[in-house]
Amino acid sequence: MNAVTALFVLSAAAFTPLASAAQTPPPVEKPAPSGQKPHLEAWPALTGEALKTAQTDVERLRKASTDEMGAQGREGLIKTGAGAAPLLLAVLGKEKEEVVRGRVVAVLDQITAAEHTRLLAAEFSSKSRDVRLYVLGRCALFPDPGLRAKAEPLLARLVKDGDKADSDERYAAALCATSTGSTAGLGALHTAAIENWNKRGVLIRAALEGVRGPEASAAISGMLKDSDSPMPKGPLLAKEDRQRVVACLNLLAGCGDKSALAKARAFLDSNDNTVRVAAINAVLGIAENKPPVANLSAFEAVELAKKLKK
Secondary structure (H helix, E strand, C coil), rough: CCHHHHHHHHHHHCCCCCCCCCCCCCCCCCCCCCCCCCCCCCCEEECHHHHHHHHHHHHHHCCCCCHHHHHHHHHHHHHHHHHHHHHHHHHHHCCCCCCHHHHHHHHHHCCHHHHHHHHHHCCCCCCHHHHHHHHHHHHCCCCCHHHHHHHHHHHHHHHCCCCCCHHHHHHHHHHHHCCCCCCCCCHHHHHHHHHHHHHHHHHHHHHHCCCCCHHHHHHCCCCCCHHCCCCCCCCCCCCHHHHHHHHHHHHHHCCCCCHHHHHHHHHCCCHHHHHHHHHHHHHHHHHHHHCCCCCCCCCHHHHHHHHHHH
């Protein structure tokens, strides 16, 4: 796992939950590569008292009439571990209160990880929008090429539906598909990057690691136009063109390879500091796989751009 992916996964990954004595170990798919847990085929089974306890903890988490009650439910479910995930996903699909859904998601984030992606993917077609959004986003954090066959058709349908589709779901599906190694979602991620890179940039960068290479580099470079050529002197790009160019550079930082380096370096000469900073981060992402540099002043950006052109 490279440094950038590790940074993003660690920011959202769960600790390994303690197993309940009443849980039945689930079957596994096949031996995983060294240092990597195998993908599970079934959630750990809860039976008898363990199931009753988990159900009680779910109700404590949902109702949480006091902070202590909510904490008891949360801690109990985390101790139970992944076996509680089906119960929590069922609640997530029915719960009307946003604050309760937030508590449920927080626990799910603690008890699910990379070994659970195939199980979470079973909910890609859930009737609940909240469940679909959660499982797509969660799986995107743990790149699993085995999910590509499920994620690509879902994304294709959402793209085909155009404005009729749920834009948040299309974005989540694009994240997930991209993390599996598919370039089919790059257009949707480009749109998402234009709309709100500050909010979505971390997740997009994490997903883009799944497609870093010449195919993704060519696809994103193709979104740039000859008229986008940086102008050290002269008028700035129009607002829409600037947004498109910056979004392309932000994506190249996460998925570009050496074939896109010259294209990114060209924008280091831009007299638009927003474009220049995006170019700096693109070059750093492509050449050194570094996360974005934040809060660069115009002076700092000019000086760093000079160094990166050498």
